[in-house]
Amino acid sequence: MKYIKISLAVAALLTLFVSCTKRTFEPVLGDTKVQFVNPTMELSLTGQYHFVPIQMVEQSTTSALATVVLKSAVATLPDGTTREIVEREKTDTVAAEIIFTSKEVYIGPYDSTTDGTGLPYNNLEFRLPYYRDYQAVTLEFELVGNNVEGNSTCVYTAEKAQGVVIEGVYTFTSNYWPESPTDVAFTKESDSKYWFVYATENGDISAERDGNTLIFSLTDYVEYEGLKLQLCQLLEDGYYPSTPVQITFDNAGFVLDNGMFYGDFEQARGLILSYPGATGVKK
Numbered sequence: 001m002k003y004i005k006i007s008l009a010v011a012a013l014l015t016l017f018v019s020c021t022k023r024t025f026e027p028v029l030g031d032t033k034v035q036f037v038n039p040t041m042e043l044s045l046t047g048q049y050h051f052v053p054i055q056m057v058e059q060s061t062t063s064a065l066a067t068v069v070l071k072s073a074v075a076t077l078p079d080g081t082t083r084e085i086v087e088r089e090k091t092d093t094v095a096a097e098i099i100f101t102s103k104e105v106y107i108g109p110y111d112s113t114t115d116g117t118g119l120p121y122n123n124l125e126f127r128l129p130y131y132r133d134y135q136a137v138t139l140e141f142e143l144v145g146n147n148v149e150g151n152s153t154c155v156y157t158a159e160k161a162q163g164v165v166i167e168g169v170y171t172f173t174s175n176y177w178p179e180s181p182t183d184v185a186f187t188k189e190s191d192s193k194y195w196f197v198y199a200t201e202n203g204d205i206s207a208e209r210d211g212n213t214l215i216f217s218l219t220d221y222v223e224y225e226g227l228k229l230q231l232c233q234l235l236e237d238g239y240y241p242s243t244p245v246q247i248t249f250d251n252a253g254f255v256l257d258n259g260m261f262y263g264d265f266e267q268a269r270g271l272i273l274s275y276p277g278a279t280g281v282k283k
Helices: 002-020
Strands: 034-036 040-044 049-056 064-076 082-084 104-107 121-127 136-144 153-159 168-173 182-188 193-197 205-210 213-216 222-224 227-235 238-240 246-249 253-256 260-264 269-274 279-282
Touching (some): 034 064, 049 104, 049 153, 104 121, 193 213
Parallel strands (some): 040 153
Antiparallel strands (some): 034 049, 049 121, 136 153, 168 279, 182 193, 193 205, 205 213, 213 246, 222 227, 227 238, 227 260, 253 279, 260 269
């Protein structure tokens, strides 16, 4: 009985060892040809994750492997200049400007449930970590190998919508205080950083640009006539020092998205007190 128990224990350990052994998946590859779904792609540049579909040229019961090379990658900067986007290996992600999940894309066999009457496909996936720095990107991909037929190249273009010119002087009409229209200004320090100008000539409070919206600092302040002036949200029930002011612009002017309290947080005194919806017209 003792020997039987020992043998059973050894068998259990062997079973556990086998079940924990790492297994590799090797898809069964056929000779089905592959191509890019679209020879050209034009999209909006709104995020860092991007996908380029690759498909079989016919329905197949075996998988296919598509191998992609990046022929060129160019970024257009907000000032209109262009430069190369640098590709590095996936392990060197600190300074990489384009990162591929893999440039070998496996396409699974035809499945009527998922593919319907279409063709099996999969996506080339890549990431542009610094997309916020670009106005547009143009990438050229090529399929290589013996199983390429049809669209062997794809030119991928992604571009941000052209933004409005924010900097300038506006006639601002508050819906609370001041009672009369007053001039406010916005100056541009860089493509992403702007300044609200009201009490001082050099700029009062800084803001970060996100599309056509300025989001203002909660920590910047300027001292003016005994007040420590800061910007925060203002609603009808009060002001909120932990919520930044957001102002959205178009070609005609701007609107306060969430109100504006421009004043001294501690003294509860302000130069501008406006609820959401107040507008400014560009002069």
